Amino acid sequence: MNRRTFLTTATLTAAASxxxxxxxxxxxxxxxxxxxxxxxxxxxxxxFEATHRSLDAMTTDFGLTTDKMDVSGTGAPVLSAQTSPxxxxxxLWTTVAAAGLGVIGSDTLHRRLSRTVAAVERLxxxxxxxxxxxxxxxxxxxxxxxxxxxxxxxFLSSVxxxxxxxGLMIAADADPSLRPRVARLLKDADWSYFYTPYDPADPVAGxxxxxxGHWPDKPGKGEPTGHHYGALNTEPRMASYLGIADGSLPPExxxxxxxxxxxxxxxxxxxxxxxxxxxxxxVWQGHYTHRGRKLVPTWGGSMFEALMVPLFVxxxxxxxxxxxxxxxxxxxxxxxxxxxxxxxxxxxxxxANIPDGGYSEYGVDALGMQExxxxxxxxxxxxxxxxxxxxxxxxxxxxxxxxxRDFGAYDDRYGFRDSVDTATGRxxxxxxxxDQGMVAAALAQQLRPGLLQRPFRTGGFRSRxxxxxxxxxxxx
Numbered sequence: 001m002n003r004r005t006f007l008t009t010a011t012l013t014a015a016a017s018x019x020x021x022x023x024x025x026x027x028x029x030x031x032x033x034x035x036x037x038x039x040x041x042x043x044x045x046x047x048f049e050a051t052h053r054s055l056d057a058m059t060t061d062f063g064l065t066t067d068k069m070d071v072s073g074t075g076a077p078v079l080s081a082q083t084s085p086x087x088x089x090x091x092l093w094t095t096v097a098a099a100g101l102g103v104i105g106s107d108t109l110h111r112r113l114s115r116t117v118a119a120v121e122r123l124x125x126x127x128x129x130x131x132x133x134x135x136x137x138x139x140x141x142x143x144x145x146x147x148x149x150x151x152x153x154x155f156l157s158s159v160x161x162x163x164x165x166x167g168l169m170i171a172a173d174a175d176p177s178l179r180p181r182v183a184r185l186l187k188d189a190d191w192s193y194f195y196t197p198y199d200p201a202d203p204v205a206g207x208x209x210x211x212x213g214h215w216p217d218k219p220g221k222g223e224p225t226g227h228h229y230g231a232l233n234t235e236p237r238m239a240s241y242l243g244i245a246d247g248s249l250p251p252e253x254x255x256x257x258x259x260x261x262x263x264x265x266x267x268x269x270x271x272x273x274x275x276x277x278x279x280x281x282x283v284w285q286g287h288y289t290h291r292g293r294k295l296v297p298t299w300g301g302s303m304f305e306a307l308m309v310p311l312f313v314x315x316x317x318x319x320x321x322x323x324x325x326x327x328x329x330x331x332x333x334x335x336x337x338x339x340x341x342x343x344x345x346x347x348x349x350x351x352a353n354i355p356d357g358g359y360s361e362y363g364v365d366a367l368g369m370q371e372x373x374x375x376x377x378x379x380x381x382x383x384x385x386x387x388x389x390x391x392x393x394x395x396x397x398x399x400x401x402x403x404x405r406d407f408g409a410y411d412d413r414y415g416f417r418d419s420v421d422t423a424t425g426r427x428x429x430x431x432x433x434x435d436q437g438m439v440a441a442a443l444a445q446q447l448r449p450g451l452l453q454r455p456f457r458t459g460g461f462r463s464r465x466x467x468x469x470x471x472x473x474x475x476x
Contacts, residue, residue: 043397045101047415048443052103054414054431055094055440059112063119065091065433066136068353071414072429081146083136083433085160089167090437092116093452096174097444100451113171117178120168120185126154126216128188129161156222157213158194158229162239165189166312169455191243193221196228198256208256210239231299231369232257233326235308244468245460252281254468259296259475260286260369267369268297273475285475290366291336294476295329300361301368303350303384304438306330311441313456316390319469325476330367331391334384337364342376344422347399348384349376352435353418355426362419378423382409382416383435386442393446415439 057077059065065087070078092113099109123130124141132155133142142152165186172182194213199206209228216222229236232254240257243249255278260271262284271286272294287294298305307327310316316324338347349362351374362381363374382403385396404410409420409427418428418435444451455461 043401044443044447047400047410048097048101048440048447049103050410050412050415051436051439051443052094052098054436055091055433057414058431058433058436059091059116060137062137062139063112063115063117064088064134064136064139065116068430068432069414070429071411071417071431077414079136081135081137082133082142084132084134085130085157085164087136087433087437088116088120089163089165090433090440092167093170094437094440096170097440097452099174100448101444110175110177113175113178117168117171117181117185120164121181126156127193127214127221128190129156129193130164131155132157132160132213153215154217155213155215156193158191158210158239159212159236161189162236162242165242166238170312170452173455191239191246191248194239195243195249195253198252208253210236210243210253230258230261231297231305232259233296233298234305238309238312241309241313241456241461241465244464245456247460247464251464251468252279255279255281255283258286258369259284260288262286266371268301268366268371268373276473278471278473285473287474287476288367290329290333291340293329293332295333295367296326296474296476297367297369298330298363299368300370300374301349301363301365302361302374303330303334303348303363303381303387305350305363305368307387308438310390311387311438311445312453313461313465314450314453315469318466319472322472322474322476323469326474328391329476331388333367334364334388335392335395337366337376338380342378344376344378344380346380346402346420346422348380348382348388349374350381350384350387350435352379352381352383353428353430353432355379355419355421355424355428357429379419379421381419381435383418383438383442386439389442389446 055065058069064083066079067082067087068080095112098104119139122139123134131141133152135142141154145152168182172179194210196206198208207228209230212225212227214222214224240253244251261267263271269288273286276283276285288297316327335347338344349364351361354360361374362376362379365373365375382400385399388396403420407420407425407427410416414431418430418432420427441452
């Protein structure tokens with residue numbers, strides 16, 4: 001189940017086609033004035049600066065980064081009312097990246113981080129965690145969806161809290177004066193709140209995995225979601241890593257998450273692989289094969305499921321033959337889908353804004369376990385190419401350059417728009433904080449490797465998480 005769809009409902013390589021081909025697309029959106037990236041400019045730094053401007057513009061005077069921003073007009077962009085823990089985390093790590101790359105100075109870094117930490121300190125919480133939706137302008141808990149008035153049942157999400165904690169840890173690492181305040185914020189964030197211990201007598205009810213979250217308006221721990229996050233190669237593993245690192249989750253939890261579903265279970269492809277025992281846990285080391293490449297699938301087949309976490313946790317370095325290998329093959333699968341299987345001439349598919357409005361999941365169905373997984377539908381999402389930078393840098397830059405050249409997907413004010421319909425030429429009017437946050441982190445990693453990874457290379461990450469990844473032996 002897609003987490004954004006679930007939460008919204010429940011709580012309320014060069015991939016260039018010829019220019020003539022692009023001009024033939026009906027309704028192609030023109031580029032904003034001064035929007036094109038000049039052929040002679042070094043794009044990564046330029047792209048980062050524009051992306052940073054977008055997230056700075058999306059951050060309210062209260063200090064919280066909004067969920068999205070409409071940049072279709074020539075005047076001031078229009079900010080959404082709502083924000084989430086993930087959006088706030090994106091704002092924090094983008095500010096740190098901007099300072100680390102010399103885009104802003106140390107005084108601005110401290111001022112911005114202090115403002116956001118002060119705002120986070122004022123947010124209503126439960127069980128040590130943050131709710132899924134707040135008003136970005138005053139920090140009040142949302143109980144009605146701003147765009148429709150539909151009721152919102154306050155919810156605690158494991159994965160969204162993980163991204164806020166990630167941002168807070170990066171902020172504390174970058175600005176030592178904030179460390180005591182961040183430590184106080186995080187001292188009650190016990191990840192066992194979301195954990196269902198493994199029960200060998202009933203592994204369905206007790207899978208040793210994390211719940212999607214809880215509605216805390218019921219006695220005790222509240223009402224849990226009906227599902228667990230069972231797929232390993234998805235973005236919720238950041239919460240797993242955080243809990244293992246701080247000791248609130250047992251290391252064996254890592255081995256109870258599925259590489260693929262078990263043989264005979266309904267899934268996109270009957271997996272190959274073998275049973276192995278690691279740290280006393282029997283693990284199905286399954287894999288899929290896509291275009292001759294063995295890899296570990298995600299749940300829906302999207303790019304950010306696989307590649308958001310290694311922006312922070314150095315999985316390819318700590319597990320080069322397992323995580324590093326599957327990440328690279330996953331990127332090649334996305335490229336091949338866009339260029340060869342579907343023949344779009346462009347690639348990079350991940351959940352994003354629908355170019356005509358709304359929100360949808362995009363991906364490569366064959367790369368996900370879900371039988372009715374995410375499909376590409378001809379919609380290319382620029383943040384997916386940025387996530388591919390560590391694995392296929394030339395192809396990623398060429399693809400992004402083509403999206404700019406052929407569709408005007410980039411503008412100098414706020415960077416790449418959220419999505420492009422390659423069939424119609426329609427470019428989204430929006431930028432989304434989550435997607436821009438991934439772009440900023442990916443560019444920071446490319447321009448200054450390790451800049452945002454420092455908190456995740458020490459302490460419990462080094463002593464507890466790294467040994468697990470060193471033992472990982474995907475059957476690929």
